[in-house]
Amino acid sequence: MKTPFDWAKHISEPQYLQQEIDHLTSSQQIKEDHKPEKKDNIQPKSSQITKRGMAFLSWLQDVFDVPLVIQLTDDEKFLWKDIKLEEARQLAYENAKDIIACGFDIEKTFIFSDFDFMGQCPNFYQNVIRVGKCVTFNQVKGIFGFGDSDVIGKISFPAVQAAPSFSNSFPFIFGKANIPCLIPCAIDQDPYFRMTRDVAPRLGYHKPALLHSSFFPALQGAQTKMSASDPNSSIFLTDTPKQIKNKVNKHAFSGGQATIEEHREKGGNCDVDISYQYLRFFLEDDEQLKQIEKNYTSGELLTGELKKKLIDVLQPLIASHQERRAKITDETLQAFMTPRKLKYTY
Amino acid sequence: MKTPFDWAKHISEPQYLQQEIDHLTSSQQIKEDHKPEKKDNIQPKSSQITKRGMAFLSWLQDVFDVPLVIQLTDDEKFLWKDIKLEEARQLAYENAKDIIACGFDIEKTFIFSDFDFMGQCPNFYQNVIRVGKCVTFNQVKGIFGFGDSDVIGKISFPAVQAAPSFSNSFPFIFGKANIPCLIPCAIDQDPYFRMTRDVAPRLGYHKPALLHSSFFPALQGAQTKMSASDPNSSIFLTDTPKQIKNKVNKHAFSGGQATIEEHREKGGNCDVDISYQYLRFFLEDDEQLKQIEKNYTSGELLTGELKKKLIDVLQPLIASHQERRAKITDETLQAFMTPRKLKYTY
Numbered sequence: 140m141k142t143p144f145d146w147a148k149h150i151s152e153p154q155y156l157q158q159e160i161d162h163l164t165s166s167q168q169i170k171e172d173h174k175p176e177k178k179d180n181i182q183p184k185s186s187q188i189t190k191r192g193m194a195f196l197s198w199l200q201d202v203f204d205v206p207l208v209i210q211l212t213d214d215e216k217f218l219w220k221d222i223k224l225e226e227a228r229q230l231a232y233e234n235a236k237d238i239i240a241c242g243f244d245i246e247k248t249f250i251f252s253d254f255d256f257m258g259q260c261p262n263f264y265q266n267v268i269r270v271g272k273c274v275t276f277n278q279v280k281g282i283f284g285f286g287d288s289d290v291i292g293k294i295s296f297p298a299v300q301a302a303p304s305f306s307n308s309f310p311f312i313f314g315k316a317n318i319p320c321l322i323p324c325a326i327d328q329d330p331y332f333r334m335t336r337d338v339a340p341r342l343g344y345h346k347p348a349l350l351h352s353s354f355f356p357a358l359q360g361a362q363t364k365m366s367a368s369d370p371n372s373s374i375f376l377t378d379t380p381k382q383i384k385n386k387v388n389k390h391a392f393s394g395g396q397a398t399i400e401e402h403r404e405k406g407g408n409c410d411v412d413i414s415y416q417y418l419r420f421f422l423e424d425d426e427q428l429k430q431i432e433k434n435y436t437s438g439e440l441l442t443g444e445l446k447k448k449l450i451d452v453l454q455p456l457i458a459s460h461q462e463r464r465a466k467i468t469d470e471t472l473q474a475f476m477t478p479r480k481l482k483y484t485y
Numbered sequence: 486m487k488t489p490f491d492w493a494k495h496i497s498e499p500q501y502l503q504q505e506i507d508h509l510t511s512s513q514q515i516k517e518d519h520k521p522e523k524k525d526n527i528q529p530k531s532s533q534i535t536k537r538g539m540a541f542l543s544w545l546q547d548v549f550d551v552p553l554v555i556q557l558t559d560d561e562k563f564l565w566k567d568i569k570l571e572e573a574r575q576l577a578y579e580n581a582k583d584i585i586a587c588g589f590d591i592e593k594t595f596i597f598s599d600f601d602f603m604g605q606c607p608n609f610y611q612n613v614i615r616v617g618k619c620v621t622f623n624q625v626k627g628i629f630g631f632g633d634s635d636v637i638g639k640i641s642f643p644a645v646q647a648a649p650s651f652s653n654s655f656p657f658i659f660g661k662a663n664i665p666c667l668i669p670c671a672i673d674q675d676p677y678f679r680m681t682r683d684v685a686p687r688l689g690y691h692k693p694a695l696l697h698s699s700f701f702p703a704l705q706g707a708q709t710k711m712s713a714s715d716p717n718s719s720i721f722l723t724d725t726p727k728q729i730k731n732k733v734n735k736h737a738f739s740g741g742q743a744t745i746e747e748h749r750e751k752g753g754n755c756d757v758d759i760s761y762q763y764l765r766f767f768l769e770d771d772e773q774l775k776q777i778e779k780n781y782t783s784g785e786l787l788t789g790e791l792k793k794k795l796i797d798v799l800q801p802l803i804a805s806h807q808e809r810r811a812k813i814t815d816e817t818l819q820a821f822m823t824p825r826k827l828k829y830t831y
Contacts, residue, residue, distance in 0.1 A: 264560075268570070271641070276632075277635070286622075294637050
C-alpha cells in the first residue's frame with residue numbers, strides 16, 4: 140500500500156494510512172479488556188506504515204513492551220515493479236531510515252529487507268517453504284487474483300509475506316518459542332494474513348492477530364487515489380514548507396462553498412473536506428479538532444483558514460521528521476537491520 | 486531422479502544413472518575439440534548423481550580443474566514428499582556423506598542443501614527471485630505439468646533449481662565473475678535447465694551447458710522403474726554382500742534362454758539382460774566387457790555365470806564405498822557444506 144509520505148513513492152499498491160485514532164481506541168480496549176499475552180510480538184508490514192501509523196506502532200510497542208519486527212518487502216517491489224533488484228533493495232534502506240526516524244527503540248526493534256534477511260536466516264526460508272507447501276495455486280488465484288500469465292515469483296510471494304508472522308522465523312529473538320504475533324495493517328493486506336491465519340494451525344503455529352486501519356485519502360479527495368507518480372496527490376516526507384503550503388492550498392479538496400457568503404450561510408462539509416480529514420490524523424488536540432469541526436460546519440471557519448491550520452500542523456511535523464531523518468547514519472541503519480537478540484528473553 | 490544406491494531411496498523421480506562410458510567419450514571430445522573456458526564451473530544436481538555418476542563427475546572435475554557445486558534439493562524433497570522438513574534436511578546430509586565418500590577434493594567442491602544455503606547467502610535468493618520474475622505459471626504448467634491444485638511452493642521451485650546455474654549465486658567462490666556452468670544431468674532434468682537456458686540471457690548470465698546421461702535400468706528390466714519402496718528394484722549403497730548376491734540372482738532380469746540347452750543353442754540377449762547392462766556401467770575393463778558380450782550372445786556364457794561376474798564386481802565396489810562412507814565424520818560433512826572460497830581465484 141502507499142502512504143502519503145516520501146518513502147511511499149516507490150510502493151505499488153493503493154495508498155492508505157493507519158488511522159491511529161481509531162486504533163488507539165480499539166487497542167486500548169484490547170489492552171484493558173483482553174490484554175494480549177505479554178509475549179506477543181508485533182509485526183507490521185513496512186508498506187502499511189506511515190509516519191502516523193508509526194507513531195501508533197511505537198505506542199503499541201510501548202504499551203505491550205514487546206519485540207517489533209518490520210518486514211521490508213523489497214522482493215515484492217522488485218517482482219511487481221519495473222525496477223532493478225538493487226534499486227528495490229536501496230529503496231528498502233531508504234524506507235528503513237524513515238521508519239527509524241520515527242523514534243523506535245533499537246533494543247526492541249528489528250527491521251529487515253527480504254532480499255537480505257532471506258540470506259541471513261535459514262529459518263525464514265524454511266517457514267516460507269512450509270507455508271508454500273500448504274497453499275495451492277487455486278487458493279492464491281482466489282485470494283489475490285493471480286492468473287496463468289503471472290510470474291512464479293509473484294505466485295509464491297504470499298508465502299514470503301506470511302513467514303514473519305511466525306516467531307520461529309526469528310530464532311535470534313525468540314529462540315524456539317512459539318509466540319503469538321499482532322499485525323497492525325491496512326485492510327488491503329488482510330488477504331495475506333487471512334491466508335496466513337488459515338495455514339497457521341496446520342503448521343502448529345499461532346494465528347497472527349490483526350489490527351485493521353482505514354484508508355488515508357489523497358489530497359484530491361476520498362474518491363481519488365494517491366499516486367507515487369503524481370507529487371500533488373499527497374504530502375511527502377521530503378516536501379519543503381513551501382511545497383506543503385502550495386499542495387494544501389491548491390490541491391486539498393475542499394468541503395466549503397463556492398463563495399464566502401454561501402459558506403457563511405450553509406457551512407462547510409467536514410466529511411469530504413480533505414484538510415479536515417488530514418487534521419483528524421495529524422492534530423494531536425482532540426478538543427481543538429472538535430472546535431474546528433464545529434466552526435467549519437457552521438460556516439464560521441473559512442476554507443482558507445482551515446487549510447492554514449493544516450499547513451501549520453504539517454510544516455513543523457514534516458520538518459522535524461526531516462531533521463531526525465538526516466541524522467540517521469548508515470551505521471544506525473545497519474544496527475537496526477542486523478539479526479540479533481533484542482532486550483527480551485524467551 | 487533415483488539412483489540404484491542407498492541415498493537414492495529417498496528421492497522422488499524415476500531413477501537413472503549417468504552412463505559414464507558414453508559421457509567419458511563425449512566429454513573427452515569436448516575437451517579436445519571445444520575445450521570449455523577454463524573457468525567453467527560444474528554444477529550437478531545431487532539427485533542426478535550416482536556412485537558411477539560421481540566417478541564421472543570427479544573425472545570431469547579433474548580434467549577441467551574447476552569448482553564443483555553440488556545442490557541438495559531438500560526443499561524439493563519436502564515439497565513433493567510426505568515428510569517433515571527436518572527429515573528432508575537429514576536426508577540431504579546423508580546424501581552428502583555418500584557423495585563425499587566418492588572422493589571429491591574439499592578444496593574444489595562445495596556441497597549445499599537448499600534449506601541451509603538459502604539462509605546463508607542472500608545472492609542465492611536474489612537469483613531465485615530474478616528467475617522467478619522471468620517465468621510465468623503458463624510456462625511451468627507447460628514445462629512441468631503443474632496444475633491449479635499444485636501448491637505454490639512447488640510452482641516456484643524451478644527457480645530454486647535454476648539459480649545455482651549462475652555463478653554469482655556463489656560470491657564466496659566466484660566473486661562477481663560471470664562464469665559459465667556445465668551441468669551433467671539425467672535427461673529427465675532437462676526441462677529445468679531448458680527453462681534456465683531460456684531465462685539466462687534475459688538476466689545477462691551465461692546459459693548453462695548440459696551433459697545428458699541415459700537411464701539406468703531397474704533390476705527387473707529396462708521397462709520397469711526403480712522404486713525406493715521396493716528394495717529389490719535396485720542395489721543400494723548399504724546392501725551387504727549377501728543382499729547383493731541375492732538381489733542379482735533372484736531379481737536381475739535375464740536375457741538368457743529357458744534351458745541350458747536352448748541357451749547354448751540360441752545364446753543370450755545382452756540388450757535386455759540386466760546383469761550385462763549393469764556390467765556396462767560397473768566393469769572398468771572394456772575388453773573384458775566385450776568378451777562377456779560375445780560369450781553371452783553366443784551361448785558360451787550362462788546366465789548364472791554372468792550374474793556371478795556382476796556380483797563379483799558389485800560386492801567389492803559397494804563394500805569399499807561403505808568403508809569410505811563410515812569414515813566421513815560430521816566435521817568433514819560440515820567442512821564440505823560451509824560456504825567458503827575454494828582453491829580457485831576469480
